[in-house]
Amino acid sequence: MLKVVDLEVYYGAIKALKGISFHVNKGEIVTLIGANGAGKTTTLNSISALVPIKSGSVSFMDIDLKTLPAYQRIYKGIAHVPEGRRVFARMSVKENLEMGAYCRKDKASLNRDAQRVYEHFPRLKERRNQLAGTLSGGEQQMLAIGRALMSSPTLIMMDEPSMGLAPILVSEIFHIIQDINKQGTTVLLVEQNATMALSVADRGYVLETGNVVIEGTAKELSNNPEIKKAYLGTA
Amino acid sequence: MSLFINQLINGIHVGSIYALIALGYTMVYGIIRLINFAHGDILMVGAYTVVVAIGTLGLSPLAAILISIVICALFGILIEKVAYKPLRNSPKISSLITAIGVSMLLQNLALLIFTPTPKPYPVPLSVAPLNLGDIQISFITILTFGVSIVIMMALQTFVTTSKAGKSMRAVSEDMKAALLMGINTDNTITLTFAIGCTLAGIGSALFCLAYPSVSPTMGSLPGVKAFIAAVLGGIGVIPGAMLGGFLLGIAESFTKAYISSQLSDAVVYGILIIVLLFKPSGLLGKSVREKV
Numbered sequence: 001m002l003k004v005v006d007l008e009v010y011y012g013a014i015k016a017l018k019g020i021s022f023h024v025n026k027g028e029i030v031t032l033i034g035a036n037g038a039g040k041t042t043t044l045n046s047i048s049a050l051v052p053i054k055s056g057s058v059s060f061m062d063i064d065l066k067t068l069p070a071y072q073r074i075y076k077g078i079a080h081v082p083e084g085r086r087v088f089a090r091m092s093v094k095e096n097l098e099m100g101a102y103c104r105k106d107k108a109s110l111n112r113d114a115q116r117v118y119e120h121f122p123r124l125k126e127r128r129n130q131l132a133g134t135l136s137g138g139e140q141q142m143l144a145i146g147r148a149l150m151s152s153p154t155l156i157m158m159d160e161p162s163m164g165l166a167p168i169l170v171s172e173i174f175h176i177i178q179d180i181n182k183q184g185t186t187v188l189l190v191e192q193n194a195t196m197a198l199s200v201a202d203r204g205y206v207l208e209t210g211n212v213v214i215e216g217t218a219k220e221l222s223n224n225p226e227i228k229k230a231y232l233g234t235a
Numbered sequence: 236m237s238l239f240i241n242q243l244i245n246g247i248h249v250g251s252i253y254a255l256i257a258l259g260y261t262m263v264y265g266i267i268r269l270i271n272f273a274h275g276d277i278l279m280v281g282a283y284t285v286v287v288a289i290g291t292l293g294l295s296p297l298a299a300i301l302i303s304i305v306i307c308a309l310f311g312i313l314i315e316k317v318a319y320k321p322l323r324n325s326p327k328i329s330s331l332i333t334a335i336g337v338s339m340l341l342q343n344l345a346l347l348i349f350t351p352t353p354k355p356y357p358v359p360l361s362v363a364p365l366n367l368g369d370i371q372i373s374f375i376t377i378l379t380f381g382v383s384i385v386i387m388m389a390l391q392t393f394v395t396t397s398k399a400g401k402s403m404r405a406v407s408e409d410m411k412a413a414l415l416m417g418i419n420t421d422n423t424i425t426l427t428f429a430i431g432c433t434l435a436g437i438g439s440a441l442f443c444l445a446y447p448s449v450s451p452t453m454g455s456l457p458g459v460k461a462f463i464a465a466v467l468g469g470i471g472v473i474p475g476a477m478l479g480g481f482l483l484g485i486a487e488s489f490t491k492a493y494i495s496s497q498l499s500d501a502v503v504y505g506i507l508i509i510v511l512l513f514k515p516s517g518l519l520g521k522s523v524r525e526k527v
């Protein structure tokens with residue numbers, strides 16, 4: 001469904017991605033794991049065209065995304081929960097969700113999706129008229145995910161959805177990710193929390209300074225001694 | 236007492252005009268963090284359009300004013316496309332210098348085409364003022380205030396309830412997140428310039444009805460004052476521009492009446508400095524911070 005081939009991205013003279021390749025099949029949860037600065041966010045941002053691609057290709061459902069403007073990607077079915085949440089702070093929870101549905105015209109299924117988001121996150125329903133900037137960090141994370149779901153995406157890319165959340169919320173978020181996946185949305189998940197990520201993922205890729213160094217099924221990766229040592233903290 | 240009320244009315248009159256112009260500064264700043272120094276000169280563009288439309292083309296005043304508003308909006312779109320859009324990813328200082336350049340370009344073009352000699356604004360409005368005892372309210376004052384209030388309410392409704400208005404707020408908060416929502420940010424920015432300059436076009440007509448002299452640099456001073464009004468109210472905040480405009484107009488009018496007409500500009504700057512000392516983000520400046 002998503003295919004990335006030999007992707008290279010530069011920030012000025014710094015080469016952040018040194019030719020990475022990976023793919024995501026329909027219905028999967030695929031995780032990208034790696035240390036700080038490995039290039040995970042850069043990878044998602046280049047798929048969303050928030051950073052320019054130097055060389056290589058990104059295609060989605062056999063469409064080459066090269067010439068597609070950033071804003072049109074969501075119309076093709078790609079939603080992105082960006083790093084640091086980036087909710088619209090001076091808009092209400094409800095307005096943030098409306099912005100998530102900006103690309104849609106079908107009112108009826110839209111209401112159904114709003115209900116679905118409120119079912120996943122009852123807290124958002126209680127606070128729907130509150131300004132997003134005044135929500136707690138965890139609530140903002142829920143809103144960022146809910147906002148992405150409002151587009152009814154085929155593929156949802158999440159950049160560290162568990163960042164800064166209390167442990168109980170982390171497992172809740174991962175449950176929700178599995179739910180979303182079961183309801184038919186393919187997931188590309190970037191995580192620091194490799195243990196959690198591998199527990200829900202089908203497959204994974206390990207990034208190190210702009211390269212894919214290891215890839216495999218979640219099970220293989222969980223049992224890989226190098227990964228255990230470096231990312232799972234269980235040697 | 237009647238002096239007080241008359242000055243208050245005067246202040247509200249000029250304040251409405253400052254507020255209309257300040258809205259353009261604040262909306263553009265809100266969306267691309269640029270102080271569009273050419274914004275004041277849109278007043279001049281609107282005024283000369285009316286002069287030409289009536290003097291040369293022989294149109295009726297109402298038609299001339301409506302056309303001038305459209306021309307102002309088109310100038311806004313053109314300036315954004317030609318001067319600012321190519322610099323979207325350049326350092327802020329480049330756009331700022333470009334903005335000053337656009338302002339000088341417009342003034343000098345006007346100088347070339349229309350000569351420096353001021354021309355009269357060819358729209359006579361002879362409606363008797365409203366007399367309430369000692370208090371006199373001119374028709375132009377009522378018109379100016381009424382038009383401004385209606386427009387400001389319409390704008391507020393637009394940004395809070397319409398899809399385009401909400402996307403404008405989204406882009407001004409976080410352009411990248413707005414792109415991820417599927418918002419065509421280039422179109423949103425163009426729309427913002429068009430609306431800002433439409434308001435300046437309306438402000439131009441109202442300004443010229445009160446001060447009917449058209450010259451190449453006529454937009455500078457009201458432009459600067461409106462900019463101050465926008466900063467005073469909190470730049471980037473729409474209700475702030477309205478509040479700042481009215482406060483500035485009233486303060487200026489009272490200073491002229493009670494202190495000295497020479498000092499009125501000094502008082503205006505003084506108010507700005509004092510407000511910014513106590514509240515650097517302006518009266519209604521942004522206080523909600525994003526949690527990181």
Ligand SMILES: Nc1ncnc2c1ncn2[C@@H]1O[C@H](COP(=O)(O)OP(=O)(O)OP(=O)(O)O)[C@@H](O)[C@H]1O
Pocket residue numbers: 011014016034035036037038039040041042043083192
């Ligand atoms: N805007 C930028 N300008 C310059 N360098 C950047 C920029 N953004 C990222 N980088 C560099 O690119 C590299 C990859 O960064 P990236 O944000 O993709 O890492 P990451 O894997 O998401 O890390 P983290 O887990 O800390 O979020 C880093 O070395 C970073 O310093």
Ligand SMILES: [Mg+2]
Pocket residue numbers: 040041042083159
């Ligand atoms: Mg990152």
